[in-house]
Amino acid sequence: MPLGTLERSAPPFFKQGPSALSRLAAFSALALFLMVADTRFQITGPVRQALGAALYPLQWVMFKPVEFARQGSGYFQSLQDAQAAADAASQKLVAVAQQAHQAEQLAQENIRLRKLLSLRDRLQTPAQAAQVIYDTPDPYTRRVVIDQGQMHGVEQGVPVMDESGVLGQVTRVFPLVSEVTLLVDREQAIPVLNVRTGARAVAYGDPTAEHGGGIELRFIQANADIREDDLLTTSGVDGVYPPGLPVARVAHVERRADSAFARIYCKPLAQVQGVRHVMVLKPLGENLPPRPEPAPVVQNKRGRK
Known part of the structure; x- marks a missing residue:
């Protein structure tokens, strides 16, 4: 192509338009005008509403995963909080139940101690x-160990009772503790008196009876x-148990035609199982009057008695 036919002007790519500063000023003025016009005449309100309505489905779709994630995290967090609250409530309930049980035990113990104190005043x-410290481990006997021994003035053979009646007898004494054989032990016997009739009898321990043991009147x-x-109360004829102490009530009388003796089962008034506080009586011999001195022997004039 001949050189004379070439265009002498610069290509469109290299054409120089308005300067950047002039364009910034023009666009800034236009933006300012639009803001003032929108503030005064609300000309862009319909446009914004139309754009918002058109973009709402897209916004809803984009926002749902975020909402699901928040709800899921909130659900699991609330579930953990609920489980923690349930665990705390159950622990608190157990603690309250234990406190209530301890309060009930203390109330029962207080009642029994008051009865023991009133019993000591009446005796x-x-x-x-x-x-009572513990029960003896021997399965063939019914004995308990108390926290009073020889150093506390306890002697062998003295009676032991609780707030309801005679519980047993001290059979072994150690320096700090003593062993008490209960009335329901098979080797224990106690003289009793029927308050209604005044008849005397002897009650023997019967550990095989119902509710942990009883006593039986024989012969x-x-x-x-x-x-x-x-x-039935203590008769006092043995010199060990003071008379008038409550012992038991007759539970069942069995009369057989083939036997001359009746079988009489009695229920002890004392708590033979689970007793905690008892009263140890002093030896009955300390309260008995001294024996009278023997009468002097009078001799006759012949020197004979």
Whole structure:
């Protein structure tokens, strides 16, 4: 192509338009005008509403995953909080139940201690309080160990009772503790008196009876006047138990035609299982009057007695 035919002007790519500063000023003025016009005449309100309506589905779709993520995290967090609250509530409930049970035990123990104190005031025989430490491990005997021993003035053979009646007898004494054989032990016997009839008898331990043991009256005639619910107290003829202490009530009277003796089962009034506080009586011999001195022997004039 001949050189004379070439265009002498610069290509459109290299053409120089308005300067950048002039364009910035023009666009800034236009923006300012639009803002003032929108503020005064609200000319862009319909445009914004149309754009918002057109973009709302896209916004809803884009926002749903974020909302689901927030709801999921909130659900799991609320579930953990609920589980933690349930665990705390159950622990608190257990603690309250334990406190209520302890309060009930303390109330029952307080009632029994008050009864023991009132019993000591009513007894004519001196007594001292003691606490049961544990039951003996021998399965063939019914014995308990108390926290009073030889150093506390406890002697072998003295009676032991709780707030309801005679519980047993001290059979072994150690320096700091003592062993008490309960009335329901098979080797234990106690003289009793029927308050209604005044008849005396001997009650023997019966550990095989219902509810952990009882006592049995033996060698009672089949036609003897004895009924259920008769009260039995200590007779005092043995010199060990003071008279008048409550022992048991007659629970069942069994009269057989083939036997001359009746079988009489009694329920002890004392708590033979789970007792905690007892009263140890002083030896009955300390309260007995001294024996009278023997009368002097008078001799006759012949020197004979």
